[in-house]
Amino acid sequence: MAKVFVSELVLRDGHQSLIATRMRTDDMLPICSKLDAIGFWSLEAWGGATFDACVRFLKEDPWQRLAKLRKALPNSRIQMLLRGQNLLGYRHYSDDVVQAFVQKSADNGVDVFRIFDAMNDMRNLRTSIEAVKKVGKHAEGAISYTTSPVHDIAHFVTLAKELESMGCDTIAIKDMAGLLTPQHTSELVKAIRAAVNLPIHLHSHATSGLSAMCFLKGIEAGAAIIDTCNSSFGEGASHTSTESLVAALKGTEYDTGLDLAALQEITAYFREVRKKYWQFESSFTGVDTRVLVNQVPGGMISNLSNQLKEQGALARIDEVLNEIPRVREDLGYPPLVTPTSQIVGTQAVLNVVTGTRYKSITNEVKNYLLGQYGKPPAPVNEAVKQQAVGDAAVINCRPADLLKPEMAKLAIEAERFAKSEEDVLTYAMFPDIGQTYLQERNAGSLVPETLLEKNSEHSQGARYAPSEFKVTLHGETFHINVTGSGHAGEEQRPYFVSIDGIAEEVIVETLSEIEISGDGSSTGSKKKVSANASSNRPRPTHAGHVTTSMPGTIVAVKVNAGDKVKAGDGVLVIEAMKMENEIQAATSGTVVAVHVVKGDAVTPDEALLEIQPE
Numbered sequence: 001m002a003k004v005f006v007s008e009l010v011l012r013d014g015h016q017s018l019i020a021t022r023m024r025t026d027d028m029l030p031i032c033s034k035l036d037a038i039g040f041w042s043l044e045a046w047g048g049a050t051f052d053a054c055v056r057f058l059k060e061d062p063w064q065r066l067a068k069l070r071k072a073l074p075n076s077r078i079q080m081l082l083r084g085q086n087l088l089g090y091r092h093y094s095d096d097v098v099q100a101f102v103q104k105s106a107d108n109g110v111d112v113f114r115i116f117d118a119m120n121d122m123r124n125l126r127t128s129i130e131a132v133k134k135v136g137k138h139a140e141g142a143i144s145y146t147t148s149p150v151h152d153i154a155h156f157v158t159l160a161k162e163l164e165s166m167g168c169d170t171i172a173i174k175d176m177a178g179l180l181t182p183q184h185t186s187e188l189v190k191a192i193r194a195a196v197n198l199p200i201h202l203h204s205h206a207t208s209g210l211s212a213m214c215f216l217k218g219i220e221a222g223a224a225i226i227d228t229c230n231s232s233f234g235e236g237a238s239h240t241s242t243e244s245l246v247a248a249l250k251g252t253e254y255d256t257g258l259d260l261a262a263l264q265e266i267t268a269y270f271r272e273v274r275k276k277y278w279q280f281e282s283s284f285t286g287v288d289t290r291v292l293v294n295q296v297p298g299g300m301i302s303n304l305s306n307q308l309k310e311q312g313a314l315a316r317i318d319e320v321l322n323e324i325p326r327v328r329e330d331l332g333y334p335p336l337v338t339p340t341s342q343i344v345g346t347q348a349v350l351n352v353v354t355g356t357r358y359k360s361i362t363n364e365v366k367n368y369l370l371g372q373y374g375k376p377p378a379p380v381n382e383a384v385k386q387q388a389v390g391d392a393a394v395i396n397c398r399p400a401d402l403l404k405p406e407m408a409k410l411a412i413e414a415e416r417f418a419k420s421e422e423d424v425l426t427y428a429m430f431p432d433i434g435q436t437y438l439q440e441r442n443a444g445s446l447v448p449e450t451l452l453e454k455n456s457e458h459s460q461g462a463r464y465a466p467s468e469f470k471v472t473l474h475g476e477t478f479h480i481n482v483t484g485s486g487h488a489g490e491e492q493r494p495y496f497v498s499i500d501g502i503a504e505e506v507i508v509e510t511l512s513e514i515e516i517s518g519d520g521s522s523t524g525s526k527k528k529v530s531a532n533a534s535s536n537r538p539r540p541t542h543a544g545h546v547t548t549s550m551p552g553t554i555v556a557v558k559v560n561a562g563d564k565v566k567a568g569d570g571v572l573v574i575e576a577m578k579m580e581n582e583i584q585a586a587t588s589g590t591v592v593a594v595h596v597v598k599g600d601a602v603t604p605d606e607a608l609l610e611i612q613p614e
Contacts, residue, residue: 003224004254005041005200007079010270011069012044015235017205019051019280020045024448025065032072034266038258040076040370041225042112045069046105049338051088053134055437059446063108063307063422070109077138079112080105083338085124086117089429090339090364092372094403095127097410102131108422114201116142118340121374122162123398129166133463140201141168145175146295148333150378157195164196170225171198175214176337177291178207186215189221192437199224205239209287212240212248216323219254230263232270243267259291279452295328295336296345300545304345308346308353308474316352323357330384331368332376338349343368350581354549363386363573364579371395417442537595537606543587545607552576554608563591565611570607572596592614 015023028045028517035043046066054062064493069078076518087101115131117124125141132139141163144165145154160171173180173188202223204211215226228234231241246258292297296304304321308314322338327348332342342362351357367373369385371394395402407429410420414427417438427434440446480499540547556573559565565585572583593610602608 004219004223004249004256004481006245006258007042007044007225007227008035008038008040008230008240009044009227009239010230010233010242010300011035012046012081014229014238015277016053018233018236018282019274019277020282021049022057022274022277022280023058024058025068027276028065029068030071031266032069032271034262034269035078036073038262040258042077042079044079044114045071045073045229046078046082046110047082047088047114051426051429052079054492055426056433057449059437059448061422061441062426063104066105066108068111076112077110079114079140080110082113082115082128083126084115086116086339087429092124092343092399092403093428096404096407097425097428098127098400099131099497101136101428102128103135104422106132106135106137106426110137112138112140113173114140115140115339116144116172116174117374118144118337119334119374120144120159120377122159122166124374124400125163126166127165127400128601129168133167138169139167140172142165142169142172142174142203144335144337145173145180146177146335147179148328149380149399150333152337153191156188157191160192160196161196164198164509168198169523170201171196172201172203173218173223174337175202175204175211176335178205178209179292179294179295180204180214181210182213182217185191186217186221189223193222195542201225201227203227203239205237206235207237207288207291209289212244215240215245216248219249219304223468230267230270232267232274236287237282270604275454277452278454279517286437287311287415288323294340296321296324304349308349313353319352320345320348323351327351330381331365332378332380334368334376339364339367340373344371345473346576352551358384358387359582361364363582366582369394372399374399397475410463414438420564430555505520537602539608540607544589544611546571546583546585546609546611547607548572548574548576548577548581548583548602548604551601551603552581554598554602555580557596557598557609558593559591559594559609561591562592565589565591576604583608585611589612589614 011023011028015021025368046062046069050065051062054060066078082088082102082105085098087093087098093101098614115130115132116127120143129139129141143159143163145156156173163171171192185202185204189202192200193352200218200223202215202218202225202229204214215223219226225431226245228242228245229239229535231243234241234244241259243260246256246260246263249256255583261500285368295458305314305317307315308320328334331344332360335342336344346362347358347365348537352528353425354360366388368376369380370387370392405507407424411424411429412422414424414435417435418424418427423438426438430604433458437446499542538545553576554572554575555575557571558573559571566588567585568581569585571585571591574581574583589611591609594608594613595606595610596602596608
């Protein structure tokens, strides 16, 4: 019998870490029989970002993926990652939604539920753990590992004891950023083993280059299960390669008993599959020791680089990486894992891009400071809290205690397009994109995002440039919507565009000029083209013009023409970088014009509404 057991992550965390969770079910199923025959302790195949990616990008039903994998893996435990009271969304759900989600996940094939909370607030795990035990499945309580002045071994031991008292079957040390060191891993595993009677499951990303050494020391200290990823999707921001650990432990008292030759067949398959997804490859595939200082997980670094690229500020990523630890300290040292990684990271980007710390504060940061995500590990910065939420009351109870049952209400809202309880839960996780997905599915109009062909032939697109058009480049077609531009006449002019729904900023530098006649023909090369590709919104010229600090989408208009507002009042809500930001009035007065509606794409160079100052 194997002395150390292995959980394989290639079907979930591996491709989530390296190709933005884009692997499709059709590329998983052909290799399942070989994965099933290996003898892993579990195969992690669901949860995390897979649900979101299926609905948002792949246009797949995540529940059908799970059911298909269950059928294709009859001899394996299927494991999922569940964010406690957040489930797979980005807010807390009522207890009846949590219970329904766990029930349907078990019905469709999940055997092992790894349950964690970004704040390590054990109150946010209880309902999920109880629901898993009720359906007779394996509950693995996870401790989100991080380092800070308040995160010492005694703190983590206390969490482990609480998880055991809740009825967990195993305890996972979830090192999502690769912060563990070999010595600290040994000390932590020994301390938890001495305090509880449950098997310990080690999870550590390879970002810092230390995970393999940490696993060896953890195994020697008594860890029973380790997380690894097939080398085709291993290392870097992902995990230590399965084959490497199997080879390292072979012939020792910790021998996994897994067949290295059989693993190589799986590796060969996934290496070919990965080539299809070249366009989603992360730039951070190697060792990045910066994580040991800024604690930013590899996946988060990739996300931040994309966010900054959308803002035309990729060159400022080092500033953001330096700002993240400061924001984290201001918020009481939360571990950087979904959703707190997005909350801290987005606020750090705003602090850098706007030029003033906390000039713009996301709604998620405000909700965090109000206690709506749970209790921070350490006291928060009172000055930041005052600036964000003033004297508003902070809740002290479990956040979900304030939520009324939701399932019946959600079912009514979704009855026009939901055909099952699973559909209702899809809508619950992501109301907007979930509804769109279900409606398109019902209409038979689902179209997954395009997988681009590498090195395809160049083909010339159209020569004219309206504000919304399609461009065919290298054999691929891109839908482009020009949402705004800088001032005409500038030698270097910024254009804000949306490319297949992704916000981008491009800089156009004039190298030569042509004159365009009334019929569109070229008449010479002396004058500039007169064009304004932005919307009809006016340019901001005074304090009453309300603008955004970055491109995004309007999700709420809070005022109407004729309304009286005071400086600091929230007038709009914009979604940028997957987080909502409230835009406030800079002056008191009367709203005389509103130039946006919900759903509009907006840019910093536009007046979104106008206030007539008092």
